Every structure is written in structure tokens, then in C-alpha cells.
Amino acid sequence: MNAGLISMGKYVPPNIVTNADLEKRMDTTDEWIRSRTGIEERRIADDSINTSDMAYHAAKDAIKNAGINPEEIGLILVATVTPDQPFPSVAAMLQEKLGAKNAAAMDVSAACAGFMYGVVTAKQFVESGTYDYVLVVGVEKLSKITDWEDRNTAVLFGDGAGATIVGKVSEGRGILSFELGADGSGGKHLYQADKLMMNGREVFKFAVRQMGQSAINVIEKAGLTTNEVDYLIPHQANIRIMESSRVRLGLPIEKMSKTVHKYGNTSSASIPISLFDDLEEGKVKDDDVIVLVGFGGGLTWGALCIKWGR
Secondary structure, eight states: OEEEEEEEEEEOOSOEEEHHHHHTTSSOOHHHHHHHHOOOEEEOOOTTOOHHHHHHHHHHHHHHHHTOOGGGEEEEEEEOSSOSSSSSOHHHHHHHHHTOTTOEEEEEOOGGGHHHHHHHHHHHHHHTTSOSEEEEEEEEEGGGTOOTTOHHHHTTBOEEEEEEEEEEEOTTOEEEEEEEEEOGGGGGGEEESSSEEEOHHHHHHHHHHHHHHHHHHHHHHTTOOGGGOOEEEEOSSOHHHHHHHHHHHTOOGGGBOOOHHHHOBOGGGHHHHHHHHHHHTTSSOTTOEEEEEEEETTTEEEEEEEEOOO
């Protein structure tokens, strides 16, 4: 029995903040932001929208698109580093909002790699026969921990949520391989004190090295070659990091997901948001081999090789 991602859901706040908007409040330019990050705009949630609200909208879509009802969900995993409050967990709040009365619930904290950690955890529960369906949500309201006086980090981040239902899929499809990892010695390079703090140079070096290697590792674990990969969905952190992964795999530019220009870095939400958009646009089709790869604070990383379809 294989577990796979059987549906997706997405939510981004309606408020768009462009690079031109940021020019008015800090010492930066549209050209500086675009050339270094690839970001043109990002979504910022107002005070009326919290992390659990965004998670709810994305989760509701994923449940509807899976053709199931909330009572069928056995477990809810929410990947976030920006919960509404320390406890109760966003997952528990989401369980109540959805009416998923039969589901256990917990949050996963692995920063931008959190969605990958959540999906790999869900896979174990589905393939062991413990639960038929696991809801996994990647959601962040990074705007509430962003230092808007620091132009090096303030231009990078956005808010949003992406969700999936992990369940059984047909033979040959689903999650073919995965990799999870962590290097706690690098935690000092990306962390939250009062606000989000990042040593951009060190995180960049780590990401360029790790993203490409993890992608290759899961391709090899799946018994495939890079020539058999149809699509790459990297964490949407920075276009230069994303491009380094694509080049390492030898993929043409049209085979890499790119939503960073629209949403910025949404941490654990970036990969599921991108996958949702790519499915909507027909860039990912049944039986495509896709690689998802992300990295984040911890330092953490994770990758999946998936044959798409139910």
C-alpha cells in the first residue's frame, strides 16, 4: 500500500504588498529586491486573520477536493512556527473549526521544511493502516515576527497556507522516497528572538548545498535518474537558491515551479501553495514524477519524490 497526496488546498490573504510599497517604508528598491530574491510582491495578513484562519481555509479546500468529510480524518498535522499562541496548537484549533471530531491533532515545528516533515509523518500512519486520511497543513503568518526595520529580511517574507490530504493511492503512485535531516549546529543562523533573525550569507550557502543534494538523494532512493524527473518544486525562498537546485538536477527552466515572485517566502506554506498553483495550471499531471525539496531553520531539510495521482 502506498500513501500519496490525494488533494490540495490553498489560502493567501487578499492584501498584496509590492516592492514599490516597501520602497516607501525602508531603504530598498524594486530592482534590488528582484535581482537578489526574484520577489515582486507578497501577501500580508491583517490583524483580523490569524494562522489558524488561513489553515482553516486551505484545509477546507483540501478536504473538499479529496471528496471526503472532516469526520474521516484520523490525524491533523499543522506545520508552523507562527502559531496563534503557544497552546492550544493550531492543529487542535483547526480540528474544532473543521468539525473533524475523530482526529488527533498536533503541530510540527521544522520551519520552512515543516510541510515535508508533516507529509513524511502522515505517510507512516497511512501505510501502517492506523489512519485512512491525514490532513497536513503548512501555514505561516510570518508578518507578525518580521522586523520591518531590517531591509535584508523584511523584503523576503509573506503569509499564506497550503494543505493536503494524505491517503492511500493506486499501485505505483504516491510517495516513492523521502529524506529528512537536521543540523542543530546551524540553528544560530536562522532563529526567532523577539523577531526573526537570519544570517543570510550562511543560510544561502547551506541551502545551495543541501537542496540540490537532497533532491538527488530522493531520486536515487526511488531507483530513478534525474532524466526521469518531470517537475521540481523547491521551497520558494530565493530564486538564486531555487535555480542552483534546478541546475544541479539538469532540468530545463520550465520544469521548475516558480511562485516566489507572487508570494515571497511563506516558509512551511511555500511548497504546498506552489503545488496547488501548478496543478491548477496543468503543470503537474497524473503519473508525473515530481520532487519536492525544502530547507529551514533548525537547520532542517526535507525532500520527497512522488509519482503524482490517486
